[in-house]
Amino acid sequence: MAGTPESAPGPFHVRNEFAAVELHIVPYGRGSRLHIAAGRTKSTGAIDATVLEALTLLTESELMQIVAYATDPETGGARLFGPPAAGHVETGDRVGAADAAGRRN
Structure with missing residues (x-):
């Protein structure tokens, strides 16, 4: 199913002493989103390129x-x-x- 972690390359893992997350790029509409699964909190979310670009600012x-x-x-x-x-x-x-x-x- 489009938009789920199973449809994307990855997973990629980013971790430090405070958190660990698993990242997937998932198709969404005409683009893609970054799907994030946080291991410690068991929470998930997906953000688009606009949000990622804003974070760089x-x-x-x-x-x-x-x-x-x-x-x-x-x-x-x-x-x-x-x-x-x-x-x-x-x-x-x-x-x-x-x-x-x-x-x-």
């Missing part, structure tokens, strides 16, 4: 802020450590930038 400090936010139980990181914090709104599947803007790749 961020400073190390800005990237560290994103990681801090994602791993903070009081914000978006609640899913890493248990049930969402009070008032946290889950937005569902992570999507590429084009989908977030209402367009398909």
Whole structure:
């Protein structure tokens, strides 16, 4: 099935002392996405080239802020450590930038 890890080359593994992820490039629409499976958290997501390009524009400090936010139980990181914090709104599947803007790749 298109868009699943089974349809892509790989897997590629990236790891350090804090995390390990498995990467696949998957077909999606007229392009492709990077499918990411995080071993420790058992979470998955897929991001498109627009999001990857945007990451290259961020400073190390800005990237560290994103990681801090994602791993903070009081914000978006609640899913890493248990049930969402009070008032946290889950937005569902992570999507590429084009989908977030209402367009398909």
